[in-house]
Every structure is written in C-alpha cells, then in structure tokens.
Amino acid sequence: MSFPWAKQYEPKHPTMQWLDSRLPLPRFVYNAVGAGYPVPRNLNYFWNFGVLAGVALVCQIVTGIVLAMHFSSDAATAFTSVEHIMRDVNGGWFLRYAHANGASMFFIVVYIHICRGLYYGSYKAPREMIWLLGVVIFLLMMATAFMGYVLPWGQMSFWGAQVITGFFSAIPVVGDSIRIWLLGGYAPDAATLNRFFSLHYLLPFVIAGAIILHIWALHIPGSNNPTGVDVKGPQDTVPFHPYYTAKDGFGLGIFLLVFAALIFFSPNLLGHPDNYIQANPLSTPAHIxxxxxxxxxxxxxxxxxxxxxxxxxxxxxxxxxxxxxxxxxxxxxxxxxxxxxxxxxxxxxxxxxxxxxxxxxxxxxxxxxxxxxxxxxxxxxxxxxxxxxxxxxxxxxxxxxxPLPNSITEAVLKGKGGTAPTKSAVEGNMVPAE
Known part of the structure; x- marks a missing residue:
C-alpha cells in the first residue's frame, strides 16, 4: 500500500548515508517495522500474536541448533543422547525443555493468530495472498513438529510415527511406496530417524523464508484492523514505531512469563509420560x-x-x-x-x-x-x-x-457503531486505499 504521508528515511550520519546508498538495509528495516510504516491506529492486542509467532520461531531455531550438536540421529543411541542432553550437557535440560515447550507455545500463538484472522476477516481481498502464505506456514509447522516429535525415540514417538505414516498406505496404488519413502524402510528405524532429523533441521529455515514472504505480502495492502474499514488518510494511522513496538513489547513480556512458567514449573505438562520410555517395537502403548x-x-x-x-x-x-x-x-x-x-x-x-x-x-x-x-x-x-x-x-x-463506521478514526472516537454505509462505502471496504 502506498502511504504518501509516511515518514521517509533520511540518514544523517555519513556512514549510514554510505551504507544506504550501497546496501539499503537500514531503509528496509525502517520501512518495514519503523516509523516509515504507518499502521491502523485501532489495532488491539490480538495483533501481537504475529510478532510472538516470529519470536517463538527464533527460539526454536536457536535451541534446535544447539541441541543438534549433542543429538545422535541413530535408532540405537537417539534415546540415550536425549538423556545425555538432560543430565550431562551444561544447561541441556533447559534447552531441551525450552525446545519442546517452545513448539507448544509456537502453536498456541499461531492458533490464536489464525482465530484473529477468521474473526476479523483478514483473509478477504486484498489480503488473500497473506492468508494463503499463512496456511503454507502452518502446513510446514505441522510437518516440522511431527518429525521433531519422532526424534527422542520414546514409545509415543515411535508408535506415533508407525500409526501416522501407516495411514498413507491407504492411498491407492502409490500408498505403500509413499510410506516406504517416508520411513526409509518398512518400519520406523535408523533410516527414519536420519531423514526426519535432516528435514526437521531444514524446515524451520524454510518457514523463516515463508514468513519473510508473508510479511512482504502484508506490506502491500497494509494491516487489517478490528473494523475492517480501509485506511482513509493519515488521521487513521500511527507509525509502527514507537507505538506498536511498545505494545508488542508488552505482549512479548507476557509471552515470556508464561513460557518461563511452563519451562521451570511444569515442563512435562504438555508432553506424554510414555516418551520417557525407550522405543520398543514389540510393546504397543495402550493408547497412542x-x-x-x-x-x-x-x-x-x-x-x-x-x-x-x-x-x-x-x-x-x-x-x-x-x-x-x-x-x-x-x-x-x-x-x-x-x-x-x-x-x-x-x-x-x-x-x-x-x-x-x-x-x-x-x-x-x-x-x-x-x-x-x-x-x-x-x-x-x-x-x-x-x-x-x-x-x-x-x-x-x-x-x-x-452499519460500518465511515472511517477508522470515527470508530476509535465514537465506539464500534457508525452511520449506515452507502453502497460506495461497502464496495470501498473491499478495495485497498491508495
């Protein structure tokens, strides 16, 4: 979206001027999350969860990279390597719990983010591409999480992989081939762990790339808002920084408090106790x-x-x-x-x-x-x-x-009510402001 009233980036220091002329990275950041990016003035705290999802992904990537240094992706040693991380690696218990519970926190904020999109119609024109990329990110998250759940090689990990991949065999003609390709054999084993580990390591970076496209697509029409009415002028917007960086900072503080409480006081709340038993192909859990x-x-x-x-x-x-x-x-x-x-x-x-x-x-x-x-x-x-x-x-x-309000400013000043929309107002609601 074009915002003629947006503040333009003007570097003052000679070094920043030199850098901006050759690699305009500061300008890019300024226009993406700084004062150069105007956003609707009426965004509520449900708009925090997109930023929180990005923070959760960063936590997963950082903890995952360190954990990968100590993990052994072999069926004979995977379970004991996880125990080694928990007992012998300095801070290993914290990294493992942060990574396991970080996945749950990631899904919690993404599910709330999706619910916000459903409630406020953020999937409607002209933001269809933002929504479609979001669904792609969600699918990548599910694939990454499933493969990560298999890696500890506990009872529930093994049998979860056995049952879920077994459903692919129901696909006519190619089903059995797909299952063998996924597992690297006829049952979960060393080959399964190797390929799941490599893909689990790779996919978060693919998700990060998809998120960049997601944010890029968002900056074309601009953010939706609780009224769903398009921005009419500078009176309807405020700069992203400092207004929404402060608001996101408050949301991030709450997120980290909940995350810390989960890690330090109830780290196994969202896990399954059977995963602390080493995988045994001859012993099926009572309830998978x-x-x-x-x-x-x-x-x-x-x-x-x-x-x-x-x-x-x-x-x-x-x-x-x-x-x-x-x-x-x-x-x-x-x-x-x-x-x-x-x-x-x-x-x-x-x-x-x-x-x-x-x-x-x-x-x-x-x-x-x-x-x-x-x-x-x-x-x-x-x-x-x-x-x-x-x-x-x-x-x-x-x-x-x-009836829709005539503008975001009217909704902010007078509440959610407004005058009855004219036909042109309703039609204009589906067209991005120029």
Whole structure:
C-alpha cells in the first residue's frame, strides 16, 4: 500500500548515508517495522500474536541448533543422547525443555493468530495472498513438529510415527511406496530417524523464508484492523514505531512469563509420560496419541469407521488433509463484503460454534475410542466441514451486516457503531486505499 504521508528515511550520519546508498538495509528495516510504516491506529492486542509467532520461531531455531550438536540421529543411541542432553550437557535440560515447550507455545500463538484472522476477516481481498502464505506456514509447522516429535525415540514417538505414516498406505496404488519413502524402510528405524532429523533441521529455515514472504505480502495492502474499514488518510494511522513496538513489547513480556512458567514449573505438562520410555517395537502403548496440537486433526482421521466406495482409512486421510486445505479456499467461500465479525452478528455466532467444535475435536482426539467418543468425533467432523462448505457461503450471502463506521478514526472516537454505509462505502471496504 502506498502511504504518501509516511515518514521517509533520511540518514544523517555519513556512514549510514554510505551504507544506504550501497546496501539499503537500514531503509528496509525502517520501512518495514519503523516509523516509515504507518499502521491502523485501532489495532488491539490480538495483533501481537504475529510478532510472538516470529519470536517463538527464533527460539526454536536457536535451541534446535544447539541441541543438534549433542543429538545422535541413530535408532540405537537417539534415546540415550536425549538423556545425555538432560543430565550431562551444561544447561541441556533447559534447552531441551525450552525446545519442546517452545513448539507448544509456537502453536498456541499461531492458533490464536489464525482465530484473529477468521474473526476479523483478514483473509478477504486484498489480503488473500497473506492468508494463503499463512496456511503454507502452518502446513510446514505441522510437518516440522511431527518429525521433531519422532526424534527422542520414546514409545509415543515411535508408535506415533508407525500409526501416522501407516495411514498413507491407504492411498491407492502409490500408498505403500509413499510410506516406504517416508520411513526409509518398512518400519520406523535408523533410516527414519536420519531423514526426519535432516528435514526437521531444514524446515524451520524454510518457514523463516515463508514468513519473510508473508510479511512482504502484508506490506502491500497494509494491516487489517478490528473494523475492517480501509485506511482513509493519515488521521487513521500511527507509525509502527514507537507505538506498536511498545505494545508488542508488552505482549512479548507476557509471552515470556508464561513460557518461563511452563519451562521451570511444569515442563512435562504438555508432553506424554510414555516418551520417557525407550522405543520398543514389540510393546504397543495402550493408547497412542500425537502431540496436543495435532489432536483435532487426529480426531478427524479417526472419525471414519466404515467403508463406502473407498476404505475408511482412506476417507480419514482425505478428510484430515482436506480440513486444512479448506483454509486455502476460505477467501472465496466467504463472499460477504464486510470483513470484521464485529459487524456480522450471525456469522460471529457460527464462528463461536466452530471454535467450540474444534475444542471438541481436540478432546475426542486425545480420548479413548469408545462408542460415545467415536460418535462425538463424527458429529464434530461433520459440523467442521459443514461450516466451511455450507454454512459460511449461505450466511455470507444472506446476512445483513450492522452499519460500518465511515472511517477508522470515527470508530476509535465514537465506539464500534457508525452511520449506515452507502453502497460506495461497502464496495470501498473491499478495495485497498491508495
């Protein structure tokens, strides 16, 4: 987005002038996160979670690099190398707990970031590419986390890899070949650890590259805001620095306090005790579950229990991947010209029901497969797909939104209400301000 009123970078010191003329890195930073980047003046604390996700990724990369110096990616020694890190490496227990719980913190802030995007319509035009890149980042995170969960080579790591990769064999013709390619053999073993370790080390840097594209795409239309109304002029914006760097700093302080509490007081809260038992291919755990952030998708995977044209296992695999791929089409499934759910009362209630449905799927994914839980999972899975494929298109076409404010400034000064929008105002809501 072009901001004619944005403050321009003007280096004063001769050294900075020389550097700016040859490698304009200071100018780039200034325009990206400094006073040269105006943002809507009404952003709330839900806009902190994008920055927090970046901080969480940096924590994962730094701790992961150090842990990789002491980890042995061999089936015979992987488990004992983790014990060596915990007991013998200086600060190793802290690094291991920071890395394991950092993954959970990363997913927590990303899930909140996604919920914010759903609620405020940040996936709508002209920000579709930002949303699509965000979904790509989410998929890369899931692949990285799954491979990382296998590396400690505990009971749940081994059997999680066995069960999850086993579902790929349900794909007709190429399924068995895909599973053998993933594992490097017919069962999780040394080859599996080697390739999972190399990919787990590589993918965070791919995620970092995707995040750069994500931020680049964000700077073209500019940030969305709680009203969903486009920026009309300098009165609607403030410089990113110092206003939002201070606000992000406060959010970062809260994040680090929660992170530290998790590491120092309850480091195994989000883990599974079976992972402190060395992997044994001859002893199957009574209840195999993935990490908590995969539980809703695991519930969808398990919800298909009967064959219909295709096998139940294949339906489960297709539904699990389809539940994520649906997010790619969200900008076109929701045709409402109004972005923010603050002005869409009907859609807001369905969004709350969807959130409750995802929590129910998470519960079912971690619970034993009793008849009651299977039925709950099937109901929750059905609603999940109905929300995106049926409810959302119908509501977006038939809902009558509340009146939009004429500008961000009006919403800030007078609250969330406003005058009834004219046709041009509603249409202009979908077009980035020049």
């Amino acid at each position: 579950v993935p990490e908590w952030y995969f539980l809703p998708f695991y519930a969808i995977l398990k919800s298909f229990t009967f064959d219909f044209i295709l096998t139940a296992k294949l339906w489960g695999v297709l539904a699990m991947f389809g539940s994520i791929l649906l997010l790619f089409f969200l900008p076109w499934l929701d045709s409402s010209p109004v972005r923010s759910s603050n002005y869409r009362p009907v859609y807001r209630w369905f969004l709350i029901v969807l959130l409750a449905d995802v929590f129910l799927l998470g519960y079912v994914g971690g619970a034993e497969a009793t008849a009651r839980n299977v039925i709950l999972g099937q109901i929750a899975t059905t609603y999940y797909f109905l929300h995106f494929l049926v409810i959302l298109p119908i509501v977006s076409a038939m809902e009558r939104p509340r």
